[in-house]
Amino acid sequence: MANIIEIQGLTKKYGDLVALDDLTLDIEEGAVFGFIGPNGAGKTTTMRILTTLLRPTGGQAWVAGHSITADPRGVRRVIGYMPDFFGVYEDMKVWEYLDFFAACYDIAAATRVGMIDDLLALVDLGHKREAFVESLSRGMKQRLCLARTLAHDPQVLILDEPASGLDPRARIEMRELLRELKLMGKTIFFSSHILSEVADICTSIGIIEAGRLVAAGDINEMKKLLRAHRLIQVRVMGDPAPLQEFLMRHPAVQGTLSGAEADLPPGTLRFDFSGSDEGLSQLLRDLIQSGIPVLAFNEEAGDLEDVFLRVTQGIIS
Amino acid sequence: MNGPSWWHWWRSLPQNPVYLREKGSWGKPNPFYDKLSRFSPFVIMGAIIFGLCAGASNPMLYSGNEELIIFWCLLCLPGALLSMLTIFGSLMVPALTAPSISMEIDRGTWDILRMTPQSTPSILLAKLFGALARLRIWPALFALSLLQGVMLACVLSVFGGETAVWGAPVGIATMLRPWLEVLFAAFTGLYISTWARSGTTALAGSYSGVIAFKIFNSSSLWLGVLGLLGLDETALLLGGTAGPTAVYALATAALWVGLVHRGRKLSYS
Numbered sequence: 001m002a003n004i005i006e007i008q009g010l011t012k013k014y015g016d017l018v019a020l021d022d023l024t025l026d027i028e029e030g031a032v033f034g035f036i037g038p039n040g041a042g043k044t045t046t047m048r049i050l051t052t053l054l055r056p057t058g059g060q061a062w063v064a065g066h067s068i069t070a071d072p073r074g075v076r077r078v079i080g081y082m083p084d085f086f087g088v089y090e091d092m093k094v095w096e097y098l099d100f101f102a103a104c105y106d107i108a109a110a111t112r113v114g115m116i117d118d119l120l121a122l123v124d125l126g127h128k129r130e131a132f133v134e135s136l137s138r139g140m141k142q143r144l145c146l147a148r149t150l151a152h153d154p155q156v157l158i159l160d161e162p163a164s165g166l167d168p169r170a171r172i173e174m175r176e177l178l179r180e181l182k183l184m185g186k187t188i189f190f191s192s193h194i195l196s197e198v199a200d201i202c203t204s205i206g207i208i209e210a211g212r213l214v215a216a217g218d219i220n221e222m223k224k225l226l227r228a229h230r231l232i233q234v235r236v237m238g239d240p241a242p243l244q245e246f247l248m249r250h251p252a253v254q255g256t257l258s259g260a261e262a263d264l265p266p267g268t269l270r271f272d273f274s275g276s277d278e279g280l281s282q283l284l285r286d287l288i289q290s291g292i293p294v295l296a297f298n299e300e301a302g303d304l305e306d307v308f309l310r311v312t313q314g315i316i317s
Numbered sequence: 318m319n320g321p322s323w324w325h326w327w328r329s330l331p332q333n334p335v336y337l338r339e340k341g342s343w344g345k346p347n348p349f350y351d352k353l354s355r356f357s358p359f360v361i362m363g364a365i366i367f368g369l370c371a372g373a374s375n376p377m378l379y380s381g382n383e384e385l386i387i388f389w390c391l392l393c394l395p396g397a398l399l400s401m402l403t404i405f406g407s408l409m410v411p412a413l414t415a416p417s418i419s420m421e422i423d424r425g426t427w428d429i430l431r432m433t434p435q436s437t438p439s440i441l442l443a444k445l446f447g448a449l450a451r452l453r454i455w456p457a458l459f460a461l462s463l464l465q466g467v468m469l470a471c472v473l474s475v476f477g478g479e480t481a482v483w484g485a486p487v488g489i490a491t492m493l494r495p496w497l498e499v500l501f502a503a504f505t506g507l508y509i510s511t512w513a514r515s516g517t518t519a520l521a522g523s524y525s526g527v528i529a530f531k532i533f534n535s536s537s538l539w540l541g542v543l544g545l546l547g548l549d550e551t552a553l554l555l556g557g558t559a560g561p562t563a564v565y566a567l568a569t570a571a572l573w574v575g576l577v578h579r580g581r582k583l584s585y586s
Contacts, residue, residue, distance in 0.1 A: 085427025
Protein backbone atom coordinates (compact mmCIF):
# COMPACT_ATOMS: atom_id res chain seq x y z
CA MET A 1 0.00 0.00 0.00
CA ALA A 2 1.19 3.56 -0.77
CA ASN A 3 2.41 5.87 1.95
CA ILE A 4 -0.09 8.57 2.80
CA ILE A 5 2.21 10.36 5.25
CA GLU A 6 5.88 10.76 4.42
CA ILE A 7 8.20 12.53 6.83
CA GLN A 8 11.81 13.25 5.82
CA GLY A 9 14.33 14.56 8.32
CA LEU A 10 11.81 16.73 10.16
CA THR A 11 13.48 19.01 12.69
CA LYS A 12 12.08 21.64 15.00
CA LYS A 13 14.25 23.86 17.17
CA TYR A 14 13.23 26.47 19.71
CA GLY A 15 16.46 28.40 20.18
CA ASP A 16 18.91 25.86 21.52
CA LEU A 17 16.22 23.34 22.38
CA VAL A 18 15.78 20.62 19.78
CA ALA A 19 12.14 19.56 20.06
CA LEU A 20 12.29 17.28 17.03
CA ASP A 21 15.50 15.84 15.71
CA ASP A 22 15.69 14.55 12.12
CA LEU A 23 12.47 12.56 12.22
CA THR A 24 11.93 10.27 9.26
CA LEU A 25 8.80 8.16 9.08
CA ASP A 26 6.36 6.71 6.55
CA ILE A 27 2.77 5.76 7.25
CA GLU A 28 0.77 3.60 4.89
CA GLU A 29 -2.68 4.49 3.68
CA GLY A 30 -5.35 2.91 5.88
CA ALA A 31 -2.95 2.35 8.77
CA VAL A 32 -3.74 3.10 12.38
CA PHE A 33 -0.48 4.50 13.63
CA GLY A 34 0.09 4.84 17.35
CA PHE A 35 2.63 7.48 18.27
CA ILE A 36 3.94 6.94 21.75
CA GLY A 37 6.54 8.57 23.91
CA PRO A 38 7.06 10.21 27.28
CA ASN A 39 5.77 13.72 27.96
CA GLY A 40 7.80 16.31 26.08
CA ALA A 41 9.15 13.73 23.64
CA GLY A 42 7.95 15.65 20.59
CA LYS A 43 4.65 13.92 19.76
CA THR A 44 2.52 17.06 19.76
CA THR A 45 5.23 19.03 17.92
CA THR A 46 5.24 16.38 15.17
CA MET A 47 1.46 16.48 14.93
CA ARG A 48 1.33 20.27 14.86
CA ILE A 49 3.90 20.32 12.07
CA LEU A 50 1.98 17.70 10.10
CA THR A 51 -1.22 19.70 10.51
CA THR A 52 0.60 22.83 9.23
CA LEU A 53 0.05 24.68 12.52
CA LEU A 54 3.79 24.84 13.13
CA ARG A 55 6.56 25.44 10.65
CA PRO A 56 9.48 22.99 10.81
CA THR A 57 13.03 24.28 11.21
CA GLY A 58 14.23 21.67 8.76
CA GLY A 59 13.07 18.67 6.78
CA GLN A 60 9.88 18.11 4.88
CA ALA A 61 6.67 16.12 5.12
CA TRP A 62 3.89 15.25 2.72
CA VAL A 63 0.33 14.30 3.56
CA ALA A 64 -1.55 12.62 0.70
CA GLY A 65 1.05 14.12 -1.63
CA HIS A 66 0.66 17.69 -0.34
CA SER A 67 3.76 19.34 1.06
CA ILE A 68 3.21 20.77 4.52
CA THR A 69 5.27 23.85 3.69
CA ALA A 70 4.46 24.44 0.01
CA ASP A 71 0.77 23.50 0.09
CA PRO A 72 -0.58 23.88 3.63
CA ARG A 73 -4.15 24.49 2.45
CA GLY A 74 -4.03 21.26 0.44
CA VAL A 75 -2.87 19.45 3.58
CA ARG A 76 -5.68 21.01 5.64
CA ARG A 77 -8.29 19.71 3.22
CA VAL A 78 -7.15 16.10 3.55
CA ILE A 79 -6.67 15.93 7.30
CA GLY A 80 -8.89 16.14 10.32
CA TYR A 81 -7.12 17.21 13.50
CA MET A 82 -8.15 16.88 17.09
CA PRO A 83 -5.70 18.64 19.44
CA ASP A 84 -5.03 17.34 22.95
CA PHE A 85 -6.60 20.50 24.38
CA PHE A 86 -9.64 20.38 22.15
CA GLY A 87 -11.71 23.52 22.19
CA VAL A 88 -15.41 23.69 21.63
CA TYR A 89 -17.76 26.63 21.27
CA GLU A 90 -19.83 26.21 24.39
CA ASP A 91 -22.34 28.82 23.27
CA MET A 92 -23.42 26.74 20.28
CA LYS A 93 -25.82 23.85 20.01
CA VAL A 94 -24.33 20.50 19.01
CA TRP A 95 -25.67 20.66 15.46
CA GLU A 96 -24.60 24.31 15.12
CA TYR A 97 -21.04 23.41 16.06
CA LEU A 98 -20.83 20.85 13.26
CA ASP A 99 -22.71 23.12 10.87
CA PHE A 100 -20.26 25.97 11.48
CA PHE A 101 -17.17 23.89 10.81
CA ALA A 102 -18.74 22.19 7.79
CA ALA A 103 -19.43 25.70 6.43
CA CYS A 104 -15.78 26.61 7.08
CA TYR A 105 -14.89 23.67 4.82
CA ASP A 106 -17.14 25.14 2.10
CA ILE A 107 -19.73 22.37 2.36
CA ALA A 108 -23.02 23.58 0.88
CA ALA A 109 -25.87 24.29 3.32
CA ALA A 110 -28.15 21.73 1.67
CA THR A 111 -25.55 18.97 2.08
CA ARG A 112 -24.80 19.91 5.66
CA VAL A 113 -28.20 18.96 7.09
CA GLY A 114 -27.97 15.26 6.26
CA MET A 115 -24.25 15.15 6.92
CA ILE A 116 -24.68 16.47 10.48
CA ASP A 117 -27.24 13.78 11.27
CA ASP A 118 -24.91 11.10 9.89
CA LEU A 119 -21.96 12.39 11.90
CA LEU A 120 -24.00 12.60 15.10
CA ALA A 121 -25.23 9.05 14.55
CA LEU A 122 -21.64 7.88 14.01
CA VAL A 123 -20.44 9.35 17.30
CA ASP A 124 -23.67 8.40 19.05
CA LEU A 125 -24.75 11.94 19.81
CA GLY A 126 -27.93 12.01 17.76
CA HIS A 127 -30.01 12.44 20.90
CA LYS A 128 -27.98 15.54 21.84
CA ARG A 129 -28.53 17.34 18.54
CA GLU A 130 -30.34 20.30 20.08
CA ALA A 131 -28.33 20.39 23.33
CA PHE A 132 -25.86 23.18 24.03
CA VAL A 133 -22.24 22.06 23.81
CA GLU A 134 -21.61 23.30 27.35
CA SER A 135 -24.11 20.75 28.69
CA LEU A 136 -22.16 17.77 27.28
CA SER A 137 -19.88 15.57 29.36
CA ARG A 138 -16.15 15.51 28.56
CA GLY A 139 -16.50 12.21 26.72
CA MET A 140 -19.36 13.59 24.63
CA LYS A 141 -17.39 16.74 23.85
CA GLN A 142 -14.48 14.55 22.76
CA ARG A 143 -16.79 12.58 20.47
CA LEU A 144 -18.28 15.80 19.13
CA CYS A 145 -14.78 17.05 18.42
CA LEU A 146 -14.05 13.82 16.57
CA ALA A 147 -17.25 14.28 14.55
CA ARG A 148 -16.04 17.78 13.70
CA THR A 149 -12.76 16.38 12.35
CA LEU A 150 -14.82 14.17 10.02
CA ALA A 151 -17.03 16.95 8.69
CA HIS A 152 -15.08 17.32 5.45
CA ASP A 153 -14.49 13.57 5.04
CA PRO A 154 -10.70 13.74 5.41
CA GLN A 155 -8.40 10.90 4.34
CA VAL A 156 -6.18 11.25 7.39
CA LEU A 157 -7.13 11.80 11.01
CA ILE A 158 -4.51 13.22 13.36
CA LEU A 159 -5.63 12.80 16.94
CA ASP A 160 -3.53 14.05 19.83
CA GLU A 161 -4.31 11.98 22.94
CA PRO A 162 -7.90 11.28 21.92
CA ALA A 163 -8.66 9.31 25.08
CA SER A 164 -6.94 11.53 27.63
CA GLY A 165 -9.05 12.54 30.59
CA LEU A 166 -11.86 10.16 29.72
CA ASP A 167 -13.46 7.74 32.15
CA PRO A 168 -13.15 3.99 31.33
CA ARG A 169 -16.53 3.82 29.58
CA ALA A 170 -15.84 6.89 27.43
CA ARG A 171 -12.40 5.46 26.66
CA ILE A 172 -13.92 2.19 25.42
CA GLU A 173 -16.43 4.14 23.34
CA MET A 174 -13.62 6.20 21.81
CA ARG A 175 -11.67 3.02 21.02
CA GLU A 176 -14.72 1.53 19.31
CA LEU A 177 -15.15 4.70 17.34
CA LEU A 178 -11.55 4.58 16.14
CA ARG A 179 -12.09 0.95 15.09
CA GLU A 180 -15.12 2.02 13.10
CA LEU A 181 -13.14 4.79 11.41
CA LYS A 182 -10.43 2.28 10.58
CA LEU A 183 -13.08 0.13 8.89
CA MET A 184 -14.20 3.19 6.95
CA GLY A 185 -10.70 3.29 5.47
CA LYS A 186 -9.38 6.35 7.30
CA THR A 187 -5.70 6.58 8.07
CA ILE A 188 -5.40 7.39 11.76
CA PHE A 189 -2.30 8.91 13.31
CA PHE A 190 -2.80 9.21 17.02
CA SER A 191 -0.79 9.67 20.15
CA SER A 192 -1.58 8.10 23.47
CA HIS A 193 -0.15 7.37 26.88
CA ILE A 194 -2.41 4.37 27.31
CA LEU A 195 -0.30 1.71 25.69
CA SER A 196 -2.82 -1.11 25.99
CA GLU A 197 -5.18 0.96 23.85
CA VAL A 198 -2.50 1.61 21.27
CA ALA A 199 -1.76 -2.13 21.13
CA ASP A 200 -5.47 -2.90 20.81
CA ILE A 201 -6.26 -0.85 17.76
CA CYS A 202 -3.12 0.19 15.93
CA THR A 203 -1.48 -1.56 13.02
CA SER A 204 1.86 0.18 13.40
CA ILE A 205 3.60 2.24 16.03
CA GLY A 206 6.35 4.77 16.43
CA ILE A 207 8.17 5.45 19.66
CA ILE A 208 9.69 8.87 20.16
CA GLU A 209 11.98 10.03 22.92
CA ALA A 210 13.70 13.39 23.32
CA GLY A 211 12.70 14.40 19.81
CA ARG A 212 14.17 11.30 18.17
CA LEU A 213 12.27 8.40 16.72
CA VAL A 214 13.76 5.41 18.54
CA ALA A 215 11.62 2.68 16.99
CA ALA A 216 8.91 2.43 14.38
CA GLY A 217 7.19 -0.25 12.40
CA ASP A 218 4.44 -2.77 12.21
CA ILE A 219 3.06 -3.66 15.63
CA ASN A 220 3.76 -7.36 15.10
CA GLU A 221 7.32 -6.61 13.99
CA MET A 222 7.79 -4.57 17.13
CA LYS A 223 6.65 -7.46 19.23
CA LYS A 224 9.08 -9.72 17.34
CA LEU A 225 11.78 -7.22 18.15
CA LEU A 226 10.82 -7.66 21.75
CA ARG A 227 11.15 -11.42 21.40
CA ALA A 228 14.85 -10.94 20.66
CA HIS A 229 15.09 -9.38 24.12
CA ARG A 230 12.92 -11.69 26.16
CA LEU A 231 12.49 -11.44 29.89
CA ILE A 232 12.95 -14.75 31.67
CA GLN A 233 12.10 -15.61 35.25
CA VAL A 234 13.81 -18.52 37.04
CA ARG A 235 12.88 -19.72 40.49
CA VAL A 236 15.25 -21.98 42.37
CA MET A 237 15.11 -23.88 45.60
CA GLY A 238 17.18 -22.20 48.32
CA ASP A 239 19.80 -19.52 47.73
CA PRO A 240 19.68 -17.96 44.21
CA ALA A 241 23.33 -16.78 44.39
CA PRO A 242 24.78 -19.75 42.41
CA LEU A 243 22.11 -19.14 39.74
CA GLN A 244 23.05 -15.47 39.53
CA GLU A 245 26.71 -16.38 39.23
CA PHE A 246 25.92 -18.85 36.44
CA LEU A 247 23.77 -16.41 34.54
CA MET A 248 26.31 -13.61 34.72
CA ARG A 249 28.80 -15.82 32.91
CA HIS A 250 26.34 -16.65 30.12
CA PRO A 251 26.92 -14.54 26.97
CA ALA A 252 23.21 -14.26 26.02
CA VAL A 253 22.17 -12.95 29.42
CA GLN A 254 22.29 -9.20 29.69
CA GLY A 255 21.27 -8.31 33.17
CA THR A 256 19.82 -9.98 36.17
CA LEU A 257 17.52 -8.66 38.82
CA SER A 258 16.96 -10.45 42.09
CA GLY A 259 13.50 -11.12 43.41
CA ALA A 260 13.67 -8.25 45.88
CA GLU A 261 14.77 -5.78 43.21
CA ALA A 262 12.12 -6.83 40.70
CA ASP A 263 9.29 -7.36 43.18
CA LEU A 264 9.33 -11.13 42.61
CA PRO A 265 8.92 -14.06 45.04
CA PRO A 266 12.01 -15.15 47.05
CA GLY A 267 14.49 -17.33 45.20
CA THR A 268 13.48 -15.85 41.86
CA LEU A 269 15.68 -14.04 39.36
CA ARG A 270 14.66 -12.14 36.26
CA PHE A 271 17.06 -11.66 33.38
CA ASP A 272 17.13 -10.30 29.87
CA PHE A 273 17.90 -13.00 27.32
CA SER A 274 18.87 -12.21 23.74
CA GLY A 275 18.71 -15.43 21.80
CA SER A 276 16.53 -17.93 19.99
CA ASP A 277 14.18 -20.57 21.39
CA GLU A 278 16.97 -23.16 20.95
CA GLY A 279 19.37 -20.99 22.92
CA LEU A 280 16.84 -20.64 25.71
CA SER A 281 16.22 -24.37 25.81
CA GLN A 282 20.00 -24.97 25.94
CA LEU A 283 20.29 -22.52 28.83
CA LEU A 284 17.71 -24.46 30.84
CA ARG A 285 19.54 -27.71 30.10
CA ASP A 286 22.85 -26.12 31.21
CA LEU A 287 21.27 -24.90 34.44
CA ILE A 288 19.99 -28.33 35.35
CA GLN A 289 23.22 -30.07 34.34
CA SER A 290 25.22 -27.70 36.52
CA GLY A 291 23.13 -28.83 39.50
CA ILE A 292 21.06 -25.70 40.07
CA PRO A 293 17.72 -26.78 41.60
CA VAL A 294 15.32 -25.09 39.14
CA LEU A 295 11.72 -24.96 40.36
CA ALA A 296 10.27 -22.76 37.62
CA PHE A 297 11.54 -21.37 34.35
CA ASN A 298 9.25 -19.13 32.33
CA GLU A 299 9.22 -16.28 29.89
CA GLU A 300 7.25 -13.10 30.66
CA ALA A 301 4.68 -12.29 28.01
CA GLY A 302 5.88 -9.16 26.22
CA ASP A 303 3.41 -6.40 25.53
CA LEU A 304 3.66 -2.94 24.09
CA GLU A 305 4.45 -1.58 27.50
CA ASP A 306 7.61 -3.64 27.54
CA VAL A 307 8.54 -2.48 24.08
CA PHE A 308 8.01 1.10 25.17
CA LEU A 309 9.98 0.75 28.40
CA ARG A 310 12.86 -1.03 26.74
CA VAL A 311 13.03 1.29 23.79
CA THR A 312 12.92 4.42 25.88
CA GLN A 313 15.62 2.99 28.13
CA GLY A 314 17.75 2.40 25.05
CA ILE A 315 17.61 -1.41 25.32
CA ILE A 316 16.09 -1.81 21.87
CA SER A 317 17.03 0.47 19.03
CA MET B 318 -4.81 36.53 -1.18
CA ASN B 319 -3.92 38.63 -4.21
CA GLY B 320 -5.97 41.41 -5.86
CA PRO B 321 -8.77 39.49 -7.62
CA SER B 322 -9.07 36.98 -4.78
CA TRP B 323 -9.51 39.86 -2.32
CA TRP B 324 -12.40 41.05 -4.45
CA HIS B 325 -13.84 37.53 -4.52
CA TRP B 326 -13.39 37.31 -0.74
CA TRP B 327 -15.17 40.64 -0.23
CA ARG B 328 -18.09 39.61 -2.44
CA SER B 329 -18.48 36.29 -0.62
CA LEU B 330 -18.25 37.93 2.83
CA PRO B 331 -22.01 37.67 3.53
CA GLN B 332 -21.64 33.87 3.25
CA ASN B 333 -18.36 33.67 5.16
CA PRO B 334 -18.99 31.43 8.22
CA VAL B 335 -16.47 33.27 10.42
CA TYR B 336 -18.14 36.59 9.58
CA LEU B 337 -21.60 35.14 10.19
CA ARG B 338 -20.49 33.57 13.48
CA GLU B 339 -19.13 36.93 14.63
CA LYS B 340 -22.43 38.54 13.67
CA GLY B 341 -24.21 36.01 15.85
CA SER B 342 -25.60 33.53 13.30
CA TRP B 343 -24.04 30.57 15.14
CA GLY B 344 -24.38 30.82 18.90
CA LYS B 345 -23.40 33.84 20.96
CA PRO B 346 -19.73 34.38 20.25
CA ASN B 347 -19.08 37.38 22.46
CA PRO B 348 -20.30 37.40 26.06
CA PHE B 349 -18.44 40.68 26.73
CA TYR B 350 -20.43 42.59 24.15
CA ASP B 351 -23.68 41.10 25.42
CA LYS B 352 -22.77 42.24 28.94
CA LEU B 353 -21.77 45.70 27.76
CA SER B 354 -24.99 45.96 25.75
CA ARG B 355 -26.91 45.58 29.00
CA PHE B 356 -25.17 48.73 30.19
CA SER B 357 -25.59 50.51 26.86
CA PRO B 358 -28.02 53.14 28.34
CA PHE B 359 -25.11 54.29 30.53
CA VAL B 360 -22.78 54.26 27.54
CA ILE B 361 -25.33 56.32 25.62
CA MET B 362 -25.64 58.79 28.51
CA GLY B 363 -21.86 59.08 28.68
CA ALA B 364 -21.71 59.56 24.93
CA ILE B 365 -24.35 62.32 25.14
CA ILE B 366 -22.47 64.19 27.88
CA PHE B 367 -19.07 63.88 26.23
CA GLY B 368 -20.61 64.47 22.80
CA LEU B 369 -22.20 67.73 23.94
CA CYS B 370 -18.89 68.83 25.46
CA ALA B 371 -17.05 67.97 22.26
CA GLY B 372 -19.73 69.65 20.15
CA ALA B 373 -19.57 72.76 22.29
CA SER B 374 -15.87 73.09 21.68
CA ASN B 375 -16.53 73.77 18.01
CA PRO B 376 -16.65 77.60 18.40
CA MET B 377 -12.99 77.48 19.45
CA LEU B 378 -12.21 76.59 15.88
CA TYR B 379 -13.70 79.82 14.62
CA SER B 380 -12.24 82.15 17.19
CA GLY B 381 -11.67 85.57 15.82
CA ASN B 382 -14.20 85.24 13.02
CA GLU B 383 -17.56 86.56 14.23
CA GLU B 384 -19.37 85.64 11.03
CA LEU B 385 -18.43 82.04 11.52
CA ILE B 386 -19.52 82.04 15.15
CA ILE B 387 -23.03 82.89 13.95
CA PHE B 388 -23.10 79.52 12.25
CA TRP B 389 -22.16 77.76 15.42
CA CYS B 390 -25.85 77.21 16.27
CA LEU B 391 -26.28 75.56 12.88
CA LEU B 392 -23.19 73.44 13.11
CA CYS B 393 -23.22 72.48 16.74
CA LEU B 394 -26.24 70.20 16.57
CA PRO B 395 -24.96 67.70 13.95
CA GLY B 396 -21.50 68.19 15.48
CA ALA B 397 -22.71 67.16 18.92
CA LEU B 398 -24.74 64.27 17.51
CA LEU B 399 -21.76 63.11 15.49
CA SER B 400 -19.50 63.32 18.55
CA MET B 401 -22.03 61.31 20.58
CA LEU B 402 -22.22 58.65 17.90
CA THR B 403 -18.44 58.52 17.54
CA ILE B 404 -17.95 58.19 21.29
CA PHE B 405 -20.62 55.50 21.46
CA GLY B 406 -19.02 53.61 18.56
CA SER B 407 -15.49 53.97 19.97
CA LEU B 408 -16.64 52.65 23.33
CA MET B 409 -18.67 49.74 22.02
CA VAL B 410 -16.44 48.49 19.22
CA PRO B 411 -13.47 47.27 21.34
CA ALA B 412 -15.92 45.02 23.22
CA LEU B 413 -16.69 43.44 19.88
CA THR B 414 -13.19 43.07 18.46
CA ALA B 415 -10.94 42.63 21.51
CA PRO B 416 -12.27 39.20 22.58
CA SER B 417 -12.56 37.85 19.03
CA ILE B 418 -9.14 36.18 18.75
CA SER B 419 -8.09 36.09 22.41
CA MET B 420 -11.19 34.10 23.35
CA GLU B 421 -10.51 31.60 20.57
CA ILE B 422 -6.97 31.14 21.89
CA ASP B 423 -8.23 30.98 25.48
CA ARG B 424 -10.76 28.22 24.85
CA GLY B 425 -8.54 26.28 22.45
CA THR B 426 -10.57 26.78 19.29
CA TRP B 427 -8.04 28.93 17.47
CA ASP B 428 -6.03 25.96 16.19
CA ILE B 429 -9.19 24.22 15.05
CA LEU B 430 -10.29 27.32 13.18
CA ARG B 431 -6.86 27.68 11.61
CA MET B 432 -7.06 24.08 10.45
CA THR B 433 -9.96 24.94 8.18
CA PRO B 434 -9.15 26.15 4.66
CA GLN B 435 -9.85 29.73 5.81
CA SER B 436 -6.54 31.59 5.83
CA THR B 437 -5.49 33.47 8.97
CA PRO B 438 -5.76 36.96 7.35
CA SER B 439 -9.20 35.97 6.07
CA ILE B 440 -10.26 34.87 9.58
CA LEU B 441 -9.00 38.15 11.06
CA LEU B 442 -10.82 40.28 8.50
CA ALA B 443 -14.02 38.24 8.69
CA LYS B 444 -13.98 38.68 12.46
CA LEU B 445 -13.35 42.42 12.11
CA PHE B 446 -16.18 42.97 9.65
CA GLY B 447 -18.48 40.62 11.54
CA ALA B 448 -17.86 42.59 14.72
CA LEU B 449 -18.37 45.93 12.96
CA ALA B 450 -21.60 44.66 11.40
CA ARG B 451 -23.08 44.16 14.88
CA LEU B 452 -22.70 47.85 15.59
CA ARG B 453 -25.76 49.46 14.07
CA ILE B 454 -24.47 53.01 13.87
CA TRP B 455 -23.21 53.07 10.31
CA PRO B 456 -26.14 54.68 8.43
CA ALA B 457 -26.45 57.40 11.07
CA LEU B 458 -22.68 57.88 11.16
CA PHE B 459 -22.62 58.19 7.38
CA ALA B 460 -25.47 60.73 7.28
CA LEU B 461 -24.16 62.87 10.13
CA SER B 462 -20.52 62.87 9.04
CA LEU B 463 -21.54 63.78 5.51
CA LEU B 464 -23.84 66.54 6.74
CA GLN B 465 -21.28 67.93 9.14
CA GLY B 466 -18.44 67.76 6.62
CA VAL B 467 -20.39 69.37 3.79
CA MET B 468 -21.88 72.08 6.03
CA LEU B 469 -18.50 72.97 7.50
CA ALA B 470 -16.89 73.03 4.07
CA CYS B 471 -19.63 75.29 2.69
CA VAL B 472 -19.70 77.65 5.67
CA LEU B 473 -15.92 78.01 5.70
CA SER B 474 -15.71 78.47 1.94
CA VAL B 475 -18.31 81.24 1.93
CA PHE B 476 -17.71 83.02 5.21
CA GLY B 477 -14.23 81.87 6.10
CA GLY B 478 -12.42 84.96 4.93
CA GLU B 479 -8.71 84.16 4.90
CA THR B 480 -9.42 80.56 5.80
CA ALA B 481 -12.03 80.09 3.04
CA VAL B 482 -9.49 78.33 0.88
CA TRP B 483 -9.24 75.55 3.50
CA GLY B 484 -13.00 74.87 3.54
CA ALA B 485 -12.88 71.66 1.50
CA PRO B 486 -9.91 70.03 3.32
CA VAL B 487 -11.40 70.89 6.72
CA GLY B 488 -14.78 69.52 5.62
CA ILE B 489 -13.21 66.27 4.40
CA ALA B 490 -11.16 65.91 7.59
CA THR B 491 -14.28 66.46 9.68
CA MET B 492 -16.15 63.90 7.61
CA LEU B 493 -13.41 61.27 7.92
CA ARG B 494 -12.56 61.67 11.57
CA PRO B 495 -15.53 59.81 13.13
CA TRP B 496 -14.94 56.85 10.82
CA LEU B 497 -11.25 56.79 11.61
CA GLU B 498 -11.91 57.03 15.35
CA VAL B 499 -14.28 54.06 15.34
CA LEU B 500 -12.02 52.08 12.98
CA PHE B 501 -9.03 52.87 15.16
CA ALA B 502 -10.90 51.52 18.20
CA ALA B 503 -11.89 48.39 16.25
CA PHE B 504 -8.35 47.80 14.95
CA THR B 505 -6.85 48.40 18.40
CA GLY B 506 -9.18 45.76 19.84
CA LEU B 507 -8.38 43.25 17.13
CA TYR B 508 -4.65 43.89 17.23
CA ILE B 509 -4.44 43.50 20.99
CA SER B 510 -6.65 40.44 20.68
CA THR B 511 -3.99 38.71 18.57
CA TRP B 512 -1.49 39.12 21.41
CA ALA B 513 -3.63 38.61 24.52
CA ARG B 514 -4.39 35.18 25.89
CA SER B 515 -7.73 36.06 27.45
CA GLY B 516 -10.70 38.20 26.51
CA THR B 517 -10.48 40.23 29.71
CA THR B 518 -6.82 41.13 29.14
CA ALA B 519 -7.55 42.11 25.55
CA LEU B 520 -10.47 44.28 26.64
CA ALA B 521 -8.43 46.02 29.36
CA GLY B 522 -5.59 46.71 26.92
CA SER B 523 -7.89 47.91 24.17
CA TYR B 524 -9.90 50.31 26.30
CA SER B 525 -6.72 51.73 27.82
CA GLY B 526 -5.33 52.36 24.35
CA VAL B 527 -8.52 53.80 22.89
CA ILE B 528 -9.25 56.13 25.83
CA ALA B 529 -5.63 57.32 26.09
CA PHE B 530 -5.60 58.06 22.37
CA LYS B 531 -8.93 59.87 22.62
CA ILE B 532 -7.57 62.11 25.36
CA PHE B 533 -4.20 62.84 23.82
CA ASN B 534 -5.47 63.25 20.26
CA SER B 535 -8.44 65.50 20.97
CA SER B 536 -9.12 68.73 19.06
CA SER B 537 -9.02 70.67 22.32
CA LEU B 538 -5.52 69.46 23.10
CA TRP B 539 -4.35 70.24 19.58
CA LEU B 540 -5.87 73.73 19.78
CA GLY B 541 -4.34 74.28 23.19
CA VAL B 542 -0.87 73.25 22.05
CA LEU B 543 -1.08 75.22 18.80
CA GLY B 544 -2.41 78.24 20.74
CA LEU B 545 0.52 78.04 23.12
CA LEU B 546 2.84 78.06 20.16
CA GLY B 547 1.21 81.33 19.10
CA LEU B 548 0.13 80.15 15.65
CA ASP B 549 -2.37 82.04 13.52
CA GLU B 550 -6.09 81.36 12.86
CA THR B 551 -5.49 79.19 9.82
CA ALA B 552 -3.04 76.98 11.63
CA LEU B 553 -5.47 76.64 14.53
CA LEU B 554 -8.28 75.70 12.20
CA LEU B 555 -6.23 73.16 10.29
CA GLY B 556 -4.49 71.81 13.37
CA GLY B 557 -7.75 71.45 15.30
CA THR B 558 -9.53 69.53 12.54
CA ALA B 559 -7.03 67.87 10.22
CA GLY B 560 -4.41 67.22 12.94
CA PRO B 561 -6.36 64.64 14.98
CA THR B 562 -7.77 63.13 11.78
CA ALA B 563 -4.28 62.69 10.34
CA VAL B 564 -3.02 61.12 13.56
CA TYR B 565 -5.99 58.73 13.66
CA ALA B 566 -5.39 57.87 9.99
CA LEU B 567 -1.71 57.16 10.61
CA ALA B 568 -2.43 55.11 13.74
CA THR B 569 -5.14 53.11 11.94
CA ALA B 570 -2.80 52.46 9.02
CA ALA B 571 -0.06 51.35 11.44
CA LEU B 572 -2.49 49.00 13.13
CA TRP B 573 -3.50 47.62 9.74
CA VAL B 574 0.14 46.88 8.92
CA GLY B 575 0.53 45.34 12.38
CA LEU B 576 -2.52 43.16 11.82
CA VAL B 577 -1.22 41.92 8.47
CA HIS B 578 2.08 41.10 10.15
CA ARG B 579 0.32 39.34 13.06
CA GLY B 580 -1.85 37.47 10.59
CA ARG B 581 1.26 36.04 8.97
CA LYS B 582 2.80 35.23 12.35
CA LEU B 583 -0.36 33.57 13.61
CA SER B 584 -0.50 31.38 10.51
CA TYR B 585 2.34 29.40 12.07
CA SER B 586 2.42 29.83 15.83
